[in-house]
Each structure stands twice: as C-alpha cells, then as structure tokens.
Amino acid sequence: MFCQIYSLTKNGMSIIKRKILSRFNFIFLALLLFVATTMVMFYENPERMLEGEWVEQGWYFEKVENNPSFKKQAIIHDEIKTAAIAHLPPLQDGLWHFERNGNDNYVAHHEDKRYNWFLKGRGHILELRKDDKLVESFVIHQLNRNELILYLNLDLQAKGIARIVLKKGGRVNYAEKI
Amino acid sequence: MLRKYSNHRTIQDNIKLGALTAFSAGMVNVASVIVFFSFTSNVTGYYAIFAQEIAKGNWYQGAVVLFWILLFLVGSMLSNMIIIHGKGRFSTYLTHSIPLGLEIFSILFVGIYLDFFYKDSLQETEVLVGALLFAMGLQNGLTATISNFVVKTTHLTGLTTDLAILISMFTKESNRHNKALVDKFHLLLSIVIAYVAGGLISGLSFAFLTYKTFYVVCFVLLIIGFYDYYKLYIIKKQYLQRHRQDPVSV
Numbered sequence: 001m002f003c004q005i006y007s008l009t010k011n012g013m014s015i016i017k018r019k020i021l022s023r024f025n026f027i028f029l030a031l032l033l034f035v036a037t038t039m040v041m042f043y044e045n046p047e048r049m050l051e052g053e054w055v056e057q058g059w060y061f062e063k064v065e066n067n068p069s070f071k072k073q074a075i076i077h078d079e080i081k082t083a084a085i086a087h088l089p090p091l092q093d094g095l096w097h098f099e100r101n102g103n104d105n106y107v108a109h110h111e112d113k114r115y116n117w118f119l120k121g122r123g124h125i126l127e128l129r130k131d132d133k134l135v136e137s138f139v140i141h142q143l144n145r146n147e148l149i150l151y152l153n154l155d156l157q158a159k160g161i162a163r164i165v166l167k168k169g170g171r172v173n174y175a176e177k178i
Numbered sequence: 179m180l181r182k183y184s185n186h187r188t189i190q191d192n193i194k195l196g197a198l199t200a201f202s203a204g205m206v207n208v209a210s211v212i213v214f215f216s217f218t219s220n221v222t223g224y225y226a227i228f229a230q231e232i233a234k235g236n237w238y239q240g241a242v243v244l245f246w247i248l249l250f251l252v253g254s255m256l257s258n259m260i261i262i263h264g265k266g267r268f269s270t271y272l273t274h275s276i277p278l279g280l281e282i283f284s285i286l287f288v289g290i291y292l293d294f295f296y297k298d299s300l301q302e303t304e305v306l307v308g309a310l311l312f313a314m315g316l317q318n319g320l321t322a323t324i325s326n327f328v329v330k331t332t333h334l335t336g337l338t339t340d341l342a343i344l345i346s347m348f349t350k351e352s353n354r355h356n357k358a359l360v361d362k363f364h365l366l367l368s369i370v371i372a373y374v375a376g377g378l379i380s381g382l383s384f385a386f387l388t389y390k391t392f393y394v395v396c397f398v399l400l401i402i403g404f405y406d407y408y409k410l411y412i413i414k415k416q417y418l419q420r421h422r423q424d425p426v427s428v
Binding site for chain 2: 029032033035036037039040041043044045046047103105118119120121122123124125142
C-alpha cells in the first residue's frame with residue numbers, strides 16, 4: 001500500500017503521488033461522511049436515552065459568583081431548590097419522568113400534561129415548555145443509560161449554577177428511597 | 179458582484195459582495211442559535227467540541243458535530259469545484275451564481291421545513307443545522323474563490339486578526355497613506371458591521387417573523403444574484419441601443 005502511495009523522487013525525497021492523494025482525499029471524506037451520517041441515524045440518540053423515569057440524587061452548587069463564602073459542591077439548601085423549580089410542578093417530587101408518545105414528548109407523572117420536553121443543539125440542551133412557551137432550559141452535562149447530570153442557572157436567593165444529579169429508576173426505587 | 183473574478187475585481191465589488199454576504203451570514207447565525215441552540219456560520223468551535231465529546235465518550239454527539247463540520251467542508255469544496263470546472267464552459271456570472279443558487283435552495287428548504295413540517299425532534303434539528311452549515315460553506319467557498327481569498331464572510335476570527343493588525347499598522351504615518359491597506363481596512367470593517375447588523379436584524383425580526391426570517395435571508399441572497407443580472411441587462415441594452423442608433427460605427 002505504502003509503495004503505491006509513495007514514490008521516490010530523483011533527489012531521494014519521498015513525496016505522495018498527487019493523483020493518488022487527490023483520490024484518497026475524496027475516499028476519506030466520503031468515508032467520514034458515511035460514518036458520521038450512519039451514526040447520527042442509527043446510534044442510540046439522547047432523546048431515546050432520556051426517555052423514562054429519573055430519580056433525583058441531589059442538587060449541588062457548581063459555581064457561585066461574587067460570594068466566596070460558599071463552598072464549591074455544597075449541597076443546595078432545600079429552600080433554594082424549591083424556589084428554583086417552583087414554576088415546574090411536574091419536577092417537584094424528585095421524580096423526573098420523560099414520556100414520549102409518537103411526536104408528543106411530555107413530562108409525565110403529573111396530572112398536568114401540558115409540560116413538554118425537547119432536546120436542542122447536539123442534544124446538550126433540555127427545554128421544558130408549557131403550552132409551547134419556554135418555561136426552563138437545562139444544559140445536559142452528562143447523559144448515559146444510568147445517570148443524568150444537568151446544569152441550571154440560579155438567580156434567586158443565591159447566584160450560581162446548580163448541578164442536578166439524577167439516576168435512572170422507576171417508581172419502585174423511588175418508593176424505596178423515600 | 180458575481181460577474182468578475184479574482185484580480186479583475188475592484189474594491190467596490192468586494193465591499194458589496196462582502197457586506198451583503200456577511201449580512202446574510204449574521205442573520206442565519208443568530209436565527210439558528212435562537213431556533214436550534216447551535217451556531218451555523220462557523221466551525222471553529224465545533225472542532226473543539228468534537229474533541230471534547232469524543233474525550234467524554236459521547237460518540238453520538240461527536241458524530242453529530244463531525245457531520246456538521248463535514249457538511250461545511252463539502253459546501254465549500256462544491257462551491258470551488260463548480261467555479262473552477264465551470265470556467266470556460268459557462269459565463270462567469272452563471273458559474274458564480276450556481277453556488278449562490280444552491281445556498282438559497284438550502285436556506286429556503288430550512289425555512290419551509292420549519293414553517294410546515296418541524297416537530298421539534300432532535301434528529302430534525304441536526305439535519306437542519308447541517309443544511310445551514312452546508313449553505314454557509316457554499317457561501318464562504320464562493321466569496322473566497324471569486325475574490326482570490328480576500329473576502330470571507332461567514333466567520334470573523336481571521337478577519338478580527340487582520341483588522342487588529344491593520345489598526346496597529348495605521349499607527350505609522352506611512353501606512354495611513356497606503357491605499358491598499360486603507361482599502362483592505364474598509365473592506366474588513368464593512369464585513370464586520372454587516373455581520374453584526376445582520377445578526378441584530380435577525381434577532382429583532384425573529385420576534386415577529388419567527389421561522390420566516392429564513393425567507394428574508396433568501397431575499398438578501400437573491401439581491402446579490404440579481405444585482406449583476408440587472409447590471410448585465412442594462413449594459414446589454416445600452417450596447418444594443420447605441421449600435422442601433424449608430425450602425426455605421428459598427
């Protein structure tokens with residue numbers, strides 16, 4: 001293979017045969033495009049991964065601005081947490097349930113089914129909407145089959161970013177926990 | 179704007195082309211951030227994000243970002259290929275208009291899809307962002323090729339560097355009288371201003387027009403396309419008129 005690609009010039013320097021290089025560029029590009037497209041189409045995407053029930057493990061401070069007395073990673077006070085999701089009734093009991101029914105994505109486990117969820121960007125933004133109006137958006141820091149870590153900007157009693165850690169689990173696990 | 183090539187272009191040609199295409203790129207970029215939470219007029223950041231996602235083991239997200247980068251690359255490559263292979267076969271204006279036509283088609287596709295079919299799913303978002311990056315690749319490839327790499331309008335990193343260098347160079351008296359440097363400064367400044375203005379207008383118009391903002395971008399691009407068509411039409415008309423009136427001189 002290398003013998004085909006490289007040829008020895010008169011002065012002894014090896015150069016890539018340009019015609020082969022030009023073809024190789026196209027093949028390489030087509031291959032990359034094929035791999036990327038196939039993965040985007042068939043790999044388990046974040047939407048499918050997010051579906052199901054997630055149990056809250058804790059709320060933490062990741063960053064606090066203008067207040068050096070706060071410790072990093074400190075557990076958020078319940079009062080602040082309650083205020084932060086006061087506008088999100090479906091999430092207030094610590095069980096986040098993302099349901100999908102055809103084209104309709106809604107936050108379940110709550111009588112009010114008007115709350116919908118959407119993923120944006122490359123699957124790194126989680127939007128919650130009520131009646132098609134944005135209610136809250138989270139940055140997805142980590143999402144795998146077992147764990148979901150979200151970032152939420154806080155601007156209430158304390159200024160900073162809340163890190164919300166959730167584990168995949170159903171009602172049974174949640175009942176055991178409480 | 180489109181009918182002249184490389185060194186035959188004047189500074190006015192480049193300013194007109196640069197400003198209008200930068201305006202449309204600014205519009206597309208802001209509209210896509212609002213709708214998709216993703217930038218679509220540059221790929222610099224995506225290279226870093228690609229590496230970051232792979233390092234974190236997020237293969238799907240890595241593939242998405244790679245897909246976007248490749249579409250920008252294919253757009254730029256296609257634009258250049260059309261121009262260099264179309265040279266001599268078709269008129270310069272027609273050759274330069276084809277990438278612009280493809281760009282309009284891509285942006286129009288995004289606008290129509292958003293308007294009538296969009297279900298807010300992640301896969302749709304990824305394809306539509308890809309279509310916009312492809313369109314921006316086409317635009318950047320077109321402007322860079324026909325202006326001999328002088329005009330690049332979809333991202334401002336290199337441009338900001340050039341602008342900074344020129345500002346520094348103008349601290350010397352002799353450079354302030356150098357016409358080539360002054361012309362370049364005017365070109366870069368007009369691109370920056372047009373890009374920001376495009377973004378601003380897109381952000382404001384999105385509140386009223388929502389997804390129809392992409393139709394406005396298509397309209398701006400159509401102005402670029404038809405400006406030269408109009409010019410050629412006028413020149414041809416004047417030429418024919420002159421020769422009809424004075425057949426002896428022919």
